[in-house]
Amino acid sequence: MSPKTIKFLQYASIAWIWIFVLSVDVWIISLLIVARRLHDAINASVGIGIIAIPLFLLIATALTYVFFGLQKHREVDETRGGNP
């Protein structure tokens, strides 16, 4: 597989993680709306939302940070580390 494809896949996986995390957050937010509509115990729902939403964002951020951090701090010579 060409390095380009791999690069693409890596970016895609990062994107996928964000999609996952964002959809979880959207889901939680939508549940908050549902809870409001149904007059459910709103404090429980908000409590969970407050913790869970940033948490998922944090996870995605951490991954993204690592990914871009690794990309950024590579030594210039691609061949030395990679393919012998």
Next chain:
Amino acid sequence: MNGNEIAAKDDALFRSIEYTGKNFYYAVGIFVTVIAFAAFLYLGQIISGLGVTGMAQPVSWGFYIVNFVFFIGISHAGTLISAILRLSKAEWRRPITRMAEVITAIVLAIGGLHPILDLGQPGRIWHLATSGRLQSPLLWDVTSITAYFAASTVYLFLPLIPDIAILRDRGTKPRWLYQFLSWGWQGTPKQHKVLNRTINILMIGVIPIAVSVHTVISYIFAMTVQPGWHSTIFGPYFVVGAIFSGIAALLIVMIVFRKVYHLENYLKEIHFSYLSILLLIMSLLWFYFTFCEYLTTHYGNEPDEMRVFFYKFSGDFAPYFWAMILCNFIIPVAILSNKKTRKIKGILFASFTVLIGMWLERLIIVVPSLANPRLGYPTGIYIPSITEWALFAGGIAVFMLGFLLFAKFFPLISVWEIQEGRASSIKEVAHRLRSYLPDELEEDEIKKALH
């Protein structure tokens, strides 16, 4: 430095990846068969309904929920222990953390799917997405398990990156996989810094998540008003039990794979000794919680609570209850508190009894409260069916297979962390020790002493 050179010393750690024996295929074959059988019976359950289980009224929850709690409990082995060990900078953690993290990721996936097995209408699971209600403890579970799963997978993956890079550099096949997963790791100091920083953040973050997971699982029960469930200590009680069973599972896995992959050099008696002392502590702690739980019930003497209490102590569930006490407390304490028996075999035995005991504990929490409803209904009966047993076996098989496959593709012991240990831990420990001690000691002296 070349990857090959780096890893040359630790070739044993790559053996399982680069060499595939017959036994591997046998094992995979067996596990796949078990899983296929379970899947077949599950298909039957989907087609004809939950009637194929042994559940009924009033015992409307059975093995699936028991195993759900049990598996999720085991998943605490990993990330939590590894995070705590990392955080406390315990040097002996280096060969252990990876396995612990793998257990977590796999078992969590299995455990997390158990409630779906339990659903009467699994096809309607999307109702959770469209109209789930956050006020239901089940949703708390869904949220926290998802978070824990995401976090622990990341937490498994990040420390894996340097090892993947080593595999990439060794040219292990499939190359594209390692190229893809190594994220361009080259082991530069700056990359190390980025990685370590993130691991440290996650390490701190994952502990509360892990604690929350088992706490909210206990809330499924504790939030109801049912006798035997409605208890404030359920949260910590479940967490302690989870860590307890998690350590036991970790120990078993370590002992088994040490044997299978000849890792005696890396996993030494001392690792087992340390972990088993942790197990011993958890055993005592578990007993303390159990004692608290039942003493308050007994002293309170509330009739409905007492019905459940006596059902466990002297009724139909007494054999299971006392077996649990035996397995979770008496045997582990007897074995592990004695230096003579605190050997690999003894530890393995104790770990097995703890796993059985903890499974019994989950059974004893779920079933008796349901079997003894209020208002004088007759006591319920619950006899699990073949489907439930098969799915239980299937769950275990999925775990084994998952672990085996992981070992097929990735090193079970963090190679770079071992190397890092070799390179810098003595110095670091010496430095740390010096800072503990009242006298100003020379670093060299300590180093000498350490050797």
Next chain:
Amino acid sequence: MELTRRDFLKLLGVTSAATAAGALGASTIYSVPDHIFNRLVTGPRIETWKASVCTMCPGGCGVKVRLIDSIPVRVVGNPLYPVNKGAVCPMAEAGVEELFHPERIKTPLKRAGNRGENKWEKISWEEALKVLASRLETLTAKKAGGQFVLVTRDDHTTELDFVKSFMELIGSRNLIVENQLEFGVLPVFLSQGLWDAPAFDLANADYILNFGANVLDDGPSPIHYNQLYAHHRSRSPGHRPRIVHVDSFMSRTAAKSSEWVPINPGTMAAFALGLAHVIIRDGTYNKQFIEKHAFGFSRWKDEDGTWHDGFKSVALGKYYPEKVEEMTGVSAQKVVQLARDFAASKTAIAMSGGQAAKSTNGVYTQWAVYCLNALKGNLEQPGGVLFPKMMVAQEREGNDLAGLAGGAKESWFDNPLHARALSDLVSALKSKSPFEVDTLVFHRSNPVFDSPYKKELSTLLSRAPFIVSTSSFFNDTTVYADLILPEPVWMEKWDLSRRVPGLEFLHLGVQQPMMEPLYDTRQFGDVLIQVAESAGLEATVPRVNAYKDYIAGYARDIYLSGEGAIISKSAEVSWIEFLKKRGWQPYEYSTFEEFWKLLLDKGGWWDPFYPDPDPRRIFKTVSGKFEFFSQTLATAGEAIEKNLTGAGDERFLPHFDEPRFDLPDKRFPYNFMVYQIISNQMGRGAHLRLLQEMGGLISREYWRSWIEVNPTTAAFLDIAEGDAVKVTSAHGYVIAKAKLIPAMKPDLILMPFGMGQVFSNGKSGKPGANPLEIFAADMDHISKIPSWISTKVRLDKVDSNDVS
């Protein structure tokens, strides 16, 4: 926890997959013919209601059936109907299920294999009737109509009248009506010479002494009595009558009474006489009534100048409270207290049933209880014993509307002492005495299941010449039949429900078909008409072509009499009275056709007026009085007299005869009794899934029999709730789960009746166990009512695998 082998297998999951779709569980519930199905699918879904009468039990409840596109979907009570005032019991609820029951017999069947093999061959009605008619023809030709024997039950419909006419026509007196002497008929006959069940005015009584009549669960009309009891209990304590229930176990009736008095089985006569003793000793009996209307209270001298004992001397003789305590197990103090309460109440009633009737001393027991009413002098008094009028049509001599009767002046069927009983059939089959059997017809009757002679009968029936059953379902008796002429179920039948015993008013309910019969079934009445025709009995000019015409004729008589009224919304007696006085009716009808239409529409007719008290009407004895000393009995003849117990005059007076128990043996220390459950009375609901489930509503043993044991006894025998136990008598054993019930005498073992019967052609199992399997076949020799309390048993814990 004890694991049995079965539990262990289950634990391994071996059996669970197999039991998941077990034989009975997964069977079809409804079987619907195509044309009905098509109507259901394509119909416009129009809702209509039709009135009818439920005959699942003899209670005679008026019902309304909800029809969608003329297909029944639900049965509810007819709110206008006076018997049940808008309510029904679970048995009626199961009507739709019975109608569409997949195991119904759909055509006439002829036996194909050997008897008992349950192999059948379909035949046409023409063939079937021909077989029966030719037998009948042969019999009548040789003047041996008596060899045509019919066994049936009285469901209190006019069909029984019709059947009687038929039997008279063919010259057979061998009509066995299994339940005809129940409901306290005999004491009334002995003391008053009247064959009629007494109606107790419970609604107006202040004090009710109930000797074993489980009226809330068992006949004559459970819903009516549930409502009566509830009506009393709805009043605040102090303003409600006191109901004292005497029985060996706490039936639902006892539970809903003010007090339950546990008594040794079979000793109620002693108890009743003990009460009489106290009342007579205290002098608190109704002296006016005794003087004016009673015979044989004190010693009396007959025409020959011989002195005879009276009730007084019998009661005072040996039934003093301490002695009664010894005999009955009820404390002397209680005897005195109850007697004084009874005497002191303004209106008081003593009624009996259940074990009081079904014991070896049943006649004297019921009679002793009944005599308490005479001491109270409450006959024809409000809150006392009433004797409602006869139906107009019943009164008409010969009842020639039936035509078939041919105007026989004297009926064979008017003396209860000479009524045929099942025991006669047993001895007839055994020894051709008192009659010979050629053709045996079982109609509404299933004695191989529900009589204590079941074992004897099953051997005897396999040898009987020719057996016909009219059952709509396979049952224990059809197994021995040669011919099955299936009847439609009650929702497809024409009938008239009339005068349920024990009710203080006259009533008539029309049972009309909700739909055309689903299958090739015919009503028994029609079968009889057709058989008579093809047997060449038309010489007697049958005036009816169908049973429906017969009941229309019956109704016409009512119409012509001008009495009573079609039931209406404002069914208050006073309102109808008000209208009547002015010559009006709640409804307008000027022709019979209009009356008939209205009758079908509303579902019933009633006549709530009680005639003015008239001793001549209710005392048909030689003395014209209430006879404590029964001259009817004294002159009944040798055959009856030889069965009487007691010595000398005591024989003709109510007295306590020690109950006979089967094998008074140390090996069988416990008394064994059974009781009925409202949702499966006489086991007549066992084929219906709803009722199988409802049978366990209180015990939580659905689809099962169970064995009730007092916790004290259970502790002694080391039996815990839910253990499998085996009840063994000298005649066999049954196994079921034990239930520990404190509400019963400790030396008693109790079982519900109605389970363990066949109701399909061998395809599905029979849930539960039949306690009659282990019954001692004893009876009261006077009434020939089988004793249900004579069995002695032992109890053992067994392996749970054998529970049925």
Next chain:
Amino acid sequence: MPRWGMVIDLNTCTGCGECAAACKIENNVAIVGPEESDMGRTMLWMDMLTEYEGEYPNVKVRYIPRPCLHCDEPPCTRVCPVRATYLNDEGIVAQIFPQCIGCRYCMAACPYTVKSFNWYRPEWPDTMESALNPDVSARPAGIVEKCTFCIHRLQIAKEEAAVENRDLREGDYIPACAESCPTKAISFGDLDDPDTEVSRLRRTARAFRLLEELGTEPKVYYLYEVE
């Protein structure tokens, strides 16, 4: 808005079981076979609690019909993850059958054990489904069901009232159990309207509720038996 409630007079209830039978027929509740019953899978929306008090010979038997108690603070609705059960505006704890995912959490949470589960598909052959009570849908396998206070009857009563252009009157809407009770032991009506029979009865000294101490505020009241 009415708040529907029920009062069951234990004095007049004779334990005949007609309420339970009527309920099963009215609501098309499945009848499981003997094997299933043995496993404890009998489905009774209206059950009967039987209690024996005391020892021979001083025994008292109590028959307590038990529908869903329709709590004002229902523990079951709170835990439902998908709102398949909820407290509606008129106080009825309703079940939305197509919404239920069959997790049975509500069964575990109900302190009165009123819920039943369809372990298998109820055995109504297709052919007869239309001859069941057409007002109540048959349930598939794998969902929880329970007494709904015959809510379909409320719909019908409301429609009828709307056609006649009037408000609901007392007695327009009565569940099958109350309607069929032979002894009229079950009263049903609006608890918020002080003039209804149920309001009057529940204010009497005899009124009590099951497990009142749990704070579930059931809307089914019982009247103590008095001798």
